[in-house]
Amino acid sequence: MSVLVDADTKLLVQGMTGKEGTFHTLRNRAYGTDVVAGVTPGKGGQDIEGIPVFDTVAEAVHATGANTSMIFVGPRFAAEAILESADAGIGLVACITEGIAARDMAEVHAYLEGTATTLVGPNCPGVISPGLANVGIIPGEVCVPGRVGFVSRSGTLVYQIVYELTSRGIGQSTCIGMGGDPVHGIGFIESLAMFEGDPDTDLMIMTGEIGGDDEERAASFIAERVAKPVVAYIAGFEAPVGKRMGHAGAIVTGSSGTAAAKAEALEAVGVQVARTPSEVARLVADRLAG
Amino acid sequence: MSVLVDADTKLLVQGMTGKEGTFHTLRNRAYGTDVVAGVTPGKGGQDIEGIPVFDTVAEAVHATGANTSMIFVGPRFAAEAILESADAGIGLVACITEGIAARDMAEVHAYLEGTATTLVGPNCPGVISPGLANVGIIPGEVCVPGRVGFVSRSGTLVYQIVYELTSRGIGQSTCIGMGGDPVHGIGFIESLAMFEGDPDTDLMIMTGEIGGDDEERAASFIAERVAKPVVAYIAGFEAPVGKRMGHAGAIVTGSSGTAAAKAEALEAVGVQVARTPSEVARLVADRLAG
């Protein structure tokens, strides 16, 4: 009934002792997530409301069997925190931290290719499988368990659209906030592939935004590999066109990066593209009813 | 009837225009290997007895569909030559070059983990599937097609033992000279796994030598994953004990690295270990007859 996180998730929080880290750790635990450890260099041996703190991820994994990590450490240290989790054998890392330098993330991205670690983020709200586990900052209250998988580049749109779904009584298997940084972990394609393979997901939603060509590539993937229905939403039809100096970006992607181009690419492969967040929920409801 | 190289091999030779490169390229072609291209920076557009030369591997692959590379370039440039082949999508690289710095090979080794490229060597004689393709410097005349797979750390022992096999009428599916450098591509485990999965290999031979713990790890692998018979030979029972300064090496492997320890590890998992090269052939003959 979910992907990425579930009742078997044993969560470790890197940067748990900071203000944000503590707040969301306890919030995730209150939601029912099995939070087993925190890691803050130099604070090993302390605890936060009973959750033991370790100096290194390796020690924490050794002592607690943690299999998932959530990262709240500052942008200067967050990329290394991801590498540390990967080296310690953590299977899923959700990096909430915003503002990590792209070069650092490029190194992380290349390194993770040779490992068994899946990264969500950075600069993302994390992942929730309603009723099972919440790893990140998505407000669990707006979610209900169900059979719709959801992946979004934008964080606040996750909350908004999940709220619209829940208001209509449509539950979610897993909601993934993949983050919108140029170099990031799993994207639309990996998420859609997981949902396609998840027997407890009937339909998936993807919400994109202007810039890059993630949505265009997702469209190709859907055409080739996705049988389940997909509903999409793209934000930014009216967004200010970014100033642009170089041409290399456009040459690389071969895409204009506009919302219109993305919507068109998706519609061309049979994906229904909603024009407002509330229309997303309506289309999903119609599709599930049909 | 083989692994790694066969009738579908389309060979490209990096460093083909050098003396050694030219000699072995033509020898491999005379054996029947489909040699499609050479690569030597700055010599693009030339040819060697009809084999076109390109400036880069990418260009050669694009023009000829090469899927295998053999490397003869000097030790200063050979590590990059491997990376170049990997980036160009070459599936199998046999690096004959001797004397590559370990640090360069460590980088290559780490990089290849995230790619689909298999490396044999460096400092190795290459791979031959008798009657199908010869990629490297193993004298094809001593080999005959058959159903015994062979992998060796030592180069000259490949020739010696294959000769003993052939003299007794025992043919080989594929002979792999994996090379003995500290950091190398495929080893015993990968080779044995391939032979185990090859329907045209009935029995496998591995020949090791003193130093490291490759043979000990192969023994564990055989115990767990190999059903076909394995005959082994270890050289160096009487070899001079290397002078040794640090302790770290022994701590790392937990192995003494002696021939006796290796033979013992293999015999403990039911592998027959010959004491002389001629005994290898005799044991294989007995085993195949039994």
Place this chain on the structure above:
Amino acid sequence: MDLYEHMGKDLFRAHGIPTPAGRVCGAPQEAAEAARAFGGSAVVKVQVQVGGRGKGGGVELCRSPDAAAVAAERMLRDGFMGHVVDRVLAEELLPIAQEFYTSIVLDRSTGGYLALMTAEGGVDIETLARERPETIRRVQVDPLLGLRSYHVRELTGALPVAAREGAADVVRKLFELLWERDATLVEVNPLVLLDDGRVIALDAKVTVDDNALPRHPDFAALAQEFPIDPVEKRAKDAGLQYVKLDGEVGIIGNGAGLVMSTLDVVARAGAKAANFLDIGGGASADTMATSLEVILSDPAVRCVFVNIFGGITRCDVVANGVLEALTRVDATVPIVLRLDGTNAEEGRRIIDGARHPMIVSVPTMDEAAAEAARLSREAA
């Protein structure tokens, strides 16, 4: 952050990449002097953070010091495509044998870097990429390996033999610059082969990763040089993402995705947004007051749409923030307030209880957008 050409060229020189001699000029007379120093002629170029200068009159070949002064005067007076121009770059004219193009860019589709090179300079590179992509060599560069000699060989293989060595040197140094200075783009268009055999960078486009600015204090200092609208500056200083647009409905929202979505929904309701303003996670009275001040300072605004989805942010806190802000800022136009998500009902109760004459509380995003559009039409 996009650097001015002259800043990019300073970086190029610091990394050993050859560029023409040039002088940054803030006045026409300086351009004339530069031309005299270069033997009587100069290329005069506007310094702005956008491309397309060649076609837009932003680059002028001047055959005399007087011509250079005239060109500089025009550029400094008229600006470029709506951008203020406070400096031009005057450079020596060089005898060009052939023009090429090269760039290295962070490639978000692979998470690595992509290096490009083509011998077809002097044409529109995007058109070339579309119509004859085979003329552009592309090389993926793994961040853990860096740019290797075979990458360089593959790239420069696109160029005539005479230019290969010089271009190889440039591209190696471009990658060093990109890596050491956290650039996400370095682009040279055109890279040229001179009559004397040298290969030099006639242009320099460098984009620096904003997230990496903390480790490059010199770039943060450069950022001060870019002219910025005073209203945008105020928003930026308050930690708000603000962009001025040309519509009439002021927009305030929390989260970039939601604000973008709000712009779209307002457009569908038949109105146009006057701005993009993202307050991020904060919704304090201070933030709200600054946001309203920023938006109300725009005379085109006929109503304001505050669109808050409470996730971590609680709507009751937002409601109190809005009310407190309105004790400090005079609401000169109606404010449509939509509160949804965490504690939305309590937030709406607070707003309803305050009965502020300029606040219209609407529960959903679509209805709120319709109401904002209606109010802005009424006020027209």
Place this chain on the structure above:
Amino acid sequence: MDLYEHMGKDLFRAHGIPTPAGRVCGAPQEAAEAARAFGGSAVVKVQVQVGGRGKGGGVELCRSPDAAAVAAERMLRDGFMGHVVDRVLAEELLPIAQEFYTSIVLDRSTGGYLALMTAEGGVDIETLARERPETIRRVQVDPLLGLRSYHVRELTGALPVAAREGAADVVRKLFELLWERDATLVEVNPLVLLDDGRVIALDAKVTVDDNALPRHPDFAALAQEFPIDPVEKRAKDAGLQYVKLDGEVGIIGNGAGLVMSTLDVVARAGAKAANFLDIGGGASADTMATSLEVILSDPAVRCVFVNIFGGITRCDVVANGVLEALTRVDATVPIVLRLDGTNAEEGRRIIDGARHPMIVSVPTMDEAAAEAARLSREAA
């Protein structure tokens, strides 16, 4: 190539790793002077390319300049475990609070690097690794990422808090040294915490990758300092791999694996090899003559076994090479020649035709070994 401790410590200092003050001494009087300079006492250590000095009398704590001179004299006179000692290192005595162990080594089982650290210094580290492996922290270091701060944290977590910062600094610099200087091993045993809180390297073991020597000319120069047997030097200069052993059958073969195998087969035939000599791919008359000269210069040799498997090397060429070599070198003992592989029959025909009185041609390795063993027994 294993460096002497004092060379390793020069590298350590060049990379900022703290070490005790020390002087390299070639004479007892220099050791006494060093002790005087260090306040009257010194540790005197033999400089050799092997470990185990502590247990073997290679390290002596000297409480007076005279004692230092006596120790140095003994070491320089007696050597160490069969090794010539031409220099000792005299170092200041320091007040040690606690001893640790750390090392970084190329790990052939992963193809990467492994860093080790333990708080249990002063014990035999191999025994510790066997009996209480949990006391040693091990960290895999990916060559493409290098040593990261979390690796360092994980390693130094093994140490008492007072030593962590100092040890972190040492291990970071050890990795830099290893990487920049192409070392395959850097080992510090013991790494110590001094009473004053400093963490310093009391010992330095550095092994440099022989394959990387071409890019480190300073190491190649160092190599000249190691005493080498004149016979080994001659073989080395001719490009031969030669190691002296203590048996009576001289061995010449092509390829390290085949030569090792030859040693084994000779042992099974009841004799012992006098040496290991690999002529590699070459089998010219020159190579063969030098090889025979090297081997025949050993008075223990009673017969020579030349074991050639012709792969690329052709046996007819080898046969001619051996015959030509014997016109230049006097064969004082019988030579058993086994030619097999490419062109073996022609090679044997050439040998048989020459009817050289000292050559016995035998077709297989096993029979040749038996013949060599028999001949050496006869000559005893």
